[in-house]
Amino acid sequence: MSSELLDALTILEKEKGISKEIIIEAIEAALISAYKRNFNQAQNVRVDLNRDTGTMKVFARKDVVDEVYDPRLEISIGEARGINPNYVVNDVIEMEVTPKDFGRIAAQTAKQVVTQRVREAERGVIYSEFIDREEDIMTGIVQRIDSKFIYVSLGKIEALLPVSEQMPNETYRPHDRIKVFLTKVEKTTKGPQIFVSRTHPGLLKRLFEIEVPEIYDGTVEIKSVSREAGDRSKISVHSDNQEVDPVGSCVGPKGQRVQAIVNELKGEKIDIVKWSQDPVEFVANALSPSKVAEVLVNEDEKSTTVIVPDYQLSLAIGKRGQNARLAAKLTGWKIDIKSESDAEKAGIYPLEKKESDYDDNDEPLLTSIHEPELSE
Structure with missing residues (x-):
């Protein structure tokens, strides 16, 4: 020596x-x-x-x-x-x-x-380096695939993309470049181990932060996200600046911003709705694209009964209940959807009709919070 x-x-x-x-x-x-x-x-x-x-x-x-x-x-x-x-x-x-x-x-x-x-x-x-990137988005390259994981190169290390975190509508091949969401970084005896996801709601949120400058600079805020990866998602957005349209900012000119995210997620449909502190307005917005006639709110149980026109019932509920399920996750309120005819039979609708409650086409307007009064 x-x-x-x-x-x-x-x-x-x-x-x-x-x-x-x-x-x-x-x-x-x-x-x-x-x-x-x-x-x-x-x-x-x-x-x-x-x-x-x-x-x-x-x-x-x-x-x-x-x-x-x-x-x-x-x-x-x-x-x-x-x-x-x-x-x-x-x-x-x-x-x-x-x-x-x-x-x-x-x-x-x-x-x-x-x-x-x-x-x-x-x-x-x-x-x-990577513990600071938890809950962040990174671009990786698919290296190899087995029955449990897809191994994604993030430069200095390979991350693990479990089967449960893979989008069902995607096919992955070696050398594909994909964006992933870092869910967990663990320290093991063999070195750090990184787990990533393509289905996490955080991926959708980070994609909007990348594509929408107003979100990145804080002018527009994403309030909540609900997602069924590969099929449909909903996000609620809000801005304290009255001159900024939060929904329009996310959609972008000719829909370019949201379309870029849809393309990245291989055609996943995304509903962008306006957040509101008023549960009547927020729940009605969350059930987009269906029209809502009335929202009855039970504050104690944090639940709502939503009444929709008969012809809007299937649209409000969605395929296999998806629209209602995503709206409930987005708002944090339980949502029970009824058609106008069923609500009438239950004795909770129509409420006392006022001329100011309807527009020129006799379409109902959402005005206030109501406690449901069920008939005996």
Whole structure:
């Protein structure tokens, strides 16, 4: 071993940020194990790596005792004083026991320790980089596919895209470039492990932040997202600036902004609705594209009864209840949809008709919150 090792450690400290002293201590600890393993020694030893020359020496450490029971660990007071008359019982004496071919073992051990520490440091750097990207969107390249995961290269590391997080309407092939949402970054013994998703609602939110400058700069805010990946999604948006149309901002000129997101999600339909603090208005908006005649609100149960024209019932409920289900997730309110004729039979509709409640085409206008009054 020579000063070349110390020079290499100095370079590593500068380039990788790994403490030179920590590596030296790790080498010394590893050399103790290597000495005991290769020379069948069980005594207490210490390895010293000279910080100036890079040379290594092995010292056997023995306790000074009156009576020796284990000569590998103990030395008699008489023998100790033969080395140095100042020794007393309970002192620890060190004697050099460096084997002749210890240099070769030391070189191999040092190489292993340095390689391991460099690998650990690189893993730490990768973990630190990606833990800050949790719940963010990244572009990756599909590397390989098996029955459990799609392995997506994110540059320095491969991320795992589980089957449950893959969109059902997508087919993935090696070398495909896809956008993924980082759901979790874990630190494991084999290094950081990253899980990504194509179905998470956060992916839709981040895509809108990329495509819509008003969302990115905070002029327009995404209030909530509900998503059934690959089929249909709904987002609610709001702006405190009265001169900004939040829905129009997300749609973009000729629908270009939302269309770019639809293309990225392989044709997934997206409903953009205006958020409102008023549950009547918000629930009605969330059931878009259907028309709503009345929204009856039960504040205590956080539930609503939505009355729609008979011809709008199937549209309001949606295919397999999807529209109503997504609207409920979007608003956080339970939604029970009834047609006007069913509501009339239940005695909860129509409410007292006022001329101001209807437009010029005799279409009902949403005006206020009503508690449902069910007939006996």
